[in-house]
Structure formats: C-alpha cells, structure tokens
Amino acid sequence: MTLLSEQKPLNISIIVSDLSSTGAGRWGGAIRPFLLAQALEKLGHHVKLFGLAYENETPPVKIEDYSVVSLPCPYYVGFPKFIGVATQLISKIDGDLLYAVKLKPTSFGLALLKKMTSHRPVIVDIDDWEMSWFGGEQWKYQMNFKQLYRDLFKPNGLLKHPDNPLYLKWMESLLPYANIVTRHTQFIGKRFGGVYIPNGKDVALFDPAKYNSEKTRAKYGLTGYKVLMFPGAPRPNKGLESVLIALDKLNQPDLKLVIVGGSPYDDYDRKLLEQWGRWIIKLPKTPVQLMPEIVSAAHIIVVPQLNTPTSLAQFPLKLTDGMAMAKPILATKVGDIPEILDQTGYLVEPNSPEQLANQIQWIFAHMDEAEAKGLQARQRCIQFYSIEAMATILSGVIQSVL
Incomplete structure (x- = not known):
C-alpha cells in the first residue's frame, strides 16, 4: 500500500x-x-x-x-x-x-x-x-x-x-x-x-501482538533467564562494557546479555566474550523479517551508548526495535536518545555501570510499570518513528x- x-x-x-x-x-x-x-x-x-x-x-x-x-x-x-x-x-x-x-x-x-x-x-x-x-x-x-x-x-x-x-x-x-x-x-x-x-520502523512487521515472549525464549534457549538484549553490532562506542560491568556488580546468574548478530568490523565481540563470557549469550545474524521474533524474547532492550562524537551522530536503530515491540528500554542520556524516548523508557548517565545495575534491579522489581512504558513507547514509535x-x-x- x-x-x-x-x-x-x-x-x-x-x-x-x-x-x-x-x-x-x-x-x-x-x-x-x-x-x-x-x-x-x-x-x-x-x-x-x-x-x-x-x-x-x-x-x-x-x-x-x-x-x-x-x-x-x-x-x-x-x-x-x-x-x-x-x-x-x-x-x-x-x-x-x-x-x-x-x-x-x-x-x-x-x-x-x-x-x-x-x-x-x-x-x-x-x-x-x-x-x-x-x-x-x-x-x-x-x-x-x-x-x-x-x-x-x-x-x-x-x-x-x-x-x-x-x-x-x-x-x-x-x-x-x-x-x-x-x-x-x-x-x-x-x-x-x-x-x-x-x-x-515497519511497525506492522514489528508487532508484539504476533508473538508470545515465553515461547520465543524457549525457542532460542533463553528460558529461565532475565534477558537484556542488544540487537545490534557491538562496537566500543555502544557502551556494552558498562552493562557487563553492571552484571558483574549484580552477580546474578540468571541475568544475561543477549547480543544478536555480532560485529562484522573487528574482533571486539571476542574481547567481550573473553572477559565477560559468563554473562553473554550470542545469537547469530538474523534476517530482518525474523528480528521482531528475536526482540520479543527480551525482557529489556539496552542501548547504553557512550558520549562520543560517533555516538552523537548516530540514531540507534535498536532503540526503535525495542519501541516498536513495546519492550522496556534502558538507555543512556546521549544525543537524541532522551528526545526519541520522551519518558517512555529508562535513562542513566553514559559510562555508569552503577546506575545501570540499579536500574536493571528496579525494572525487574517493577516489571508491570516497565511493560506499561513499553506500550507507550510503541505508540510513540507509530506516531513519530514509523x-x-x-x-x-x-x-x-x-x-x-x-
């Protein structure tokens, strides 16, 4: 149409x-x-x-x-x-x-x-x-x-x-x-x-009503985990190290960072796995048609950008992945991210593992509220980011x- x-x-x-x-x-x-x-x-x-x-x-x-x-x-x-x-x-x-x-x-x-x-x-x-x-x-x-x-x-x-x-x-x-x-x-x-x-975002393709999160987690071997998902290519400016340090601080075996696809640019994935492999689950590169199903398996989408010129210039696509799929989003106050979310997600300072750890705990303790924010994020995505x-x-x- x-x-x-x-x-x-x-x-x-x-x-x-x-x-x-x-x-x-x-x-x-x-x-x-x-x-x-x-x-x-x-x-x-x-x-x-x-x-x-x-x-x-x-x-x-x-x-x-x-x-x-x-x-x-x-x-x-x-x-x-x-x-x-x-x-x-x-x-x-x-x-x-x-x-x-x-x-x-x-x-x-x-x-x-x-x-x-x-x-x-x-x-x-x-x-x-x-x-x-x-x-x-x-x-x-x-x-x-x-x-x-x-x-x-x-x-x-x-x-x-x-x-x-x-x-x-x-x-x-x-x-x-x-x-x-x-x-x-x-x-x-x-x-x-x-x-x-x-x-x-194609909000008809990225439609949470089409998926059952529990069944999707079972399909991808994620049952029993609290899934923090980063559905993009890891690079140093993306801030994943802050999330992994936060997981070290929390030290809860059921918390996992799921990375989808990995980086085609360098061996940064390997470096993350060498230091923090116990917290990481890596899923293979996925066609865009299957990404909504993958994202539906997440409890939280994390977008922990660092405050660098490279990050400031970018519009994180994983942000609208999470918004369209009505997921709770935990991101940093970098660039346009606060304006894009506009109170429909959770924000912390960049490069702040302590704040990330506290916010992760808070979201899982208040999941009903977090999921309500996710629904608001989808409506905002439909209106402004479709x-x-x-x-x-x-x-x-x-x-x-x-």
Missing part, C-alpha cells in the same frame, strides 16, 4: 557506499538506505539501490524485496582500476532523482559525477559523521613525498581505498553541490544542516527538489 501523494511517481536511484555482505548488505532491509527505500515506495516511487561491494562476491549480494545493482570491487582495488569499476556503476544509475546515502566518495561522490553528465538532482543523506571514526577535526594527512608515494603505490597503500579520511574530508567540502541534505540526528544537523528524517512518518517528510523533501 502506498501513501496518497500528489507527486508524479519517479524513478529514484539510492546510491549506497558499500553493498557487500559485510557492509549495508549484511543488514538486509534493517538500515538507513533500505528504510529510505521503503518510505519512498510508500509514496509510489520506483526505487533501485546501487553500490559497490567491497568483496570479490560472485554473484553480488542480493537482498530480498529490493531492486539492487551492485558491482564487486576488491577492498584495495587501487586507482585507476577503481575508476573503471565506478564508471561501470555510474553508467547503470538511471534514476530521475539521485539519493546518496553517506558523505563518501563511493556514494555522494558517484552521485555528483552522475549529476555532471545527467543533470539529475542529488539529495545526500548523512547518517553518520564519517570523520568521527578517525579523530574528527584532529585528523590531518601528513603530506610528504615518501608518504604520498607509499599510500598511492604500495599494495596496501592507504590512499588506494576511496573511503580514506582524506577523501572523506573532500566530500564534506563538496556538500554545497547537493540539491538538498537530509539527516537523522541533531548532531548532524548542527554540523551539516539538512532536513530531519528519523529512522522509521516508515509512514518518514514518508510524510520525504514527500516534502522531494517536492522541494523538483
């Missing part, structure tokens, strides 16, 4: 920075490019996603329910070979409107090149501050001839990869060439401007571009 729209249906090309199985392709329909696609399709537009896949994948990643065009591209393909692959992809991009996700050469850069030849308008969506992963404003390229030669011509030269921070800084300087900017956090808005479009809510805002964005 589509939302009523006075706009003529368009062919819209969403350009994604990495469509490999370790990039955006790993998460299926659960992350920003696919949420934007769903919202645009609600408006009656025809959407196709384009991107490189930083693996030698044969065939390129396929994602159910989406029209995807991706070309395999080895991580260190180097220049000028990368230009050849990128040129092939640009030739396939056929939208009336180009929507680049992320300020990266492999998304926004390709969109600008296509704009030069096709004169199609470009929207860029900023869902992260890419430079925050490299030290933000403190990062500088140490320019000297020897270093430049190594970075450009050695087999693993850093400048061979198009997402090197030097190129990311260049992308920021090219932002005025976009017709319009969209973003999903206040932090991004203060830095780059743009129209606020929250991450929406795919339909995204579509309403996107309708105005597209009208302004046209």
